Amino acid sequence: MKVIKFGGSSLADSDQIKKVINIVKSDSKRKCIVVSAPGKRNPADTKVTDLLIRYANQAIEHNDFTNTQNAIIDRYQEIANGFGITTEGFSPIKQAIKELPEKKYPNDEYLMAAFKAHGEKLNAQLIAKVLSILGIKARYLDPADVGMIVSNVPDDAQIAPESYCRIAKWKLTEEILVVPGFFAYNSDGDICTFSRGGSDITGSVMARGLDAELYENFTDVDAIFSANPNVVKNPHAIAHMTFREMRELSYAGFSVFHDEALIPAIQGNISVNVRNTNNPDAPGTIISSKIEPNKDYPVRGISASKNFCGLYISKYLLNKEVGFTRKVLNILFKNGVGYEHMPSGIDDITIIMDENNLTPEIEHAIMTELQDAIHPDEMHIIHNYAIVMVVGEGMRNTVGVMARATKSLANAGIRLQMINQGASELSIMFGVSQDDADKAVQALHTEFFKKG
Incomplete structure (x- = not known):
């Protein structure tokens, strides 16, 4: 059995869904489809999920939501019309959209989760109906029916381990299961959504639970590339990479997957195939647990993320002061700020943090408390900070990768x-100015992929 997931751009309208149906029909092993909410039909369009968020906010604030409600109905109506679904057949979808504000929710956070989740829920119901109309044996399978249970967090739910045993009961299905992504139910029966990349998480969970031979993730790109195509002209398509490489690259800016989305597939050792709905004959990129290194290309990919800052602290004999780092981290913890990395010297340390976690008020509090607690010789926050990652399993057994990388960056000024x-030698991380991040990626990509 194969689990196949389609993103929002693949399901944006009836024409796109016709491509999806042809893909499903072309392989009899594709027995489980995980669907997203309809995405943008063009750059100026609005995703259905964004319309649902607007709808929820209007309901919370008791504002008129008629136009938003109709806009959502129209998106699903277009899909229904494209496959000749009757007014009577479409009525349950329309009614579910209208009834959302009338239901009872534990609080506004759960209301928001339920509204957002209906983007996937209604799309899955509609696609199951379309498949049945076309004579394909299919059924909508709600997360409650599949046995998926999540934690009591409305917008960042975690899958409960016992869910996998329940999902496994559907392994022998003869029907095509159409499962909505992005959400499941807690033990009280309330809808909770996963974090960003939620439909990818559902696909990964279903693949592990069903012990799929392959998890196919269809999106709008032919493959995962060795660098961001918006930064590097004509980057290499990656044919095969490991989960560890994908995680490292996702952390530093690769946007094909949210880096947590593949964890269930990794735990179940299920290979993932990233493919293009609009070009289904392209082989895409395989992601698996192991790969034979290519000695000619020790680096698999290069990425950059510009959302970091650095807390620089200098103090003479810092390395002799027991508990120094603990004091610093306790103050960060007290102010709700985590850290990403902590490169250090004999008398100084830099703590890399997510810029999004800092506000001017939090930054002021941290600096004041640190000054009182550790009495540094010098201390400041480095803003305008970016991390550039060079990633590849083959670097471990290749001499001179670091030298080549630093030389190429020096030559680029x-x-x-x-x-x-890190100790695994899977990646090298460089801290640079945000203004230099794209130039750094270009220089490194030329060195490891295009030189000569």
Whole structure:
């Protein structure tokens, strides 16, 4: 059995869904379809999920939501019309959209989760109906019916381990199961959504639970590339990569997957195939647990993320002061700020943090408390900070990767603010100015993929 997931752009309208149906029909092993809410039909369009968020906010604030409600209905009506679904057949979808504000919710957070989840829920119901009309044996399978249970967090739910045993009972299905992504139910029966990339998480969960031979994730790109095509012209398509490489690259800016979305597939050792709905004959990118390194290409990919900042602390004999780092981290913890990395010297340390976690008020509180607690010789926050990652399983057995990387950055006139390499030797991390991030990616990509 194969589990196949389609993103929002693949399901944006009836024409796109016709492509999806042809893909499903072309392989009899594709027995479980995980669907997203309809995405944008063009760059100026609005995703159905965004319309549902607007709808929820209007309901919470007791504002008129008629136009938003009709806009959502119209999106699903277009799909229904494209497959000749009758007014009577479409009526349950329309009614469900209208009834959303009338239902009871524990609080506004759960209301928002329920509204957002209906983007996937109604699309899955509609697609199951379309498949049946076309003579394909299919059924809508709600997360409650499949046995998926999640934690009591309305917008960042975690899958309960016992869910996998329940999902496994559907392994021998003869029907095509159409499962909505992005949400499940807690033990009280309330809808909770996963974090960003939620439909990918559902696909990954279903693949593990069904012990699928392959999890196919269809999106709008032919493959995962060695660098961001918006930064590097004509980057290499990656034919095969490991989960560890994908995780490292996702962390630093690769947007094909939210980096947590593949964890259930990784735990179940299910290979993932990223493919293009609009070009289904392209082989895409396989992601698996192991791969034979290519000695000619020790680097698999290069990525950059610009949402970091650095807390620089200098104090003479810092390395001799027991508990110094603990004091610093306790103050960050007290202010609700985590850290990403902590490169250090004998008398100084830099703590890399997510810029999004800092506000001017939090930053002021941290600096004041640190000054009182550790009495540094020098301390400041480095804003305008980016992390550039060079990732590849083959780097471990290749001499000179670091030398090549730093030389290429030096030749491009890029000043390095930090260098860090983990014990696994899977990745090298460079801290640079945000203004230099794209130039750094271009220089490194030329060195490892295009030189000569």
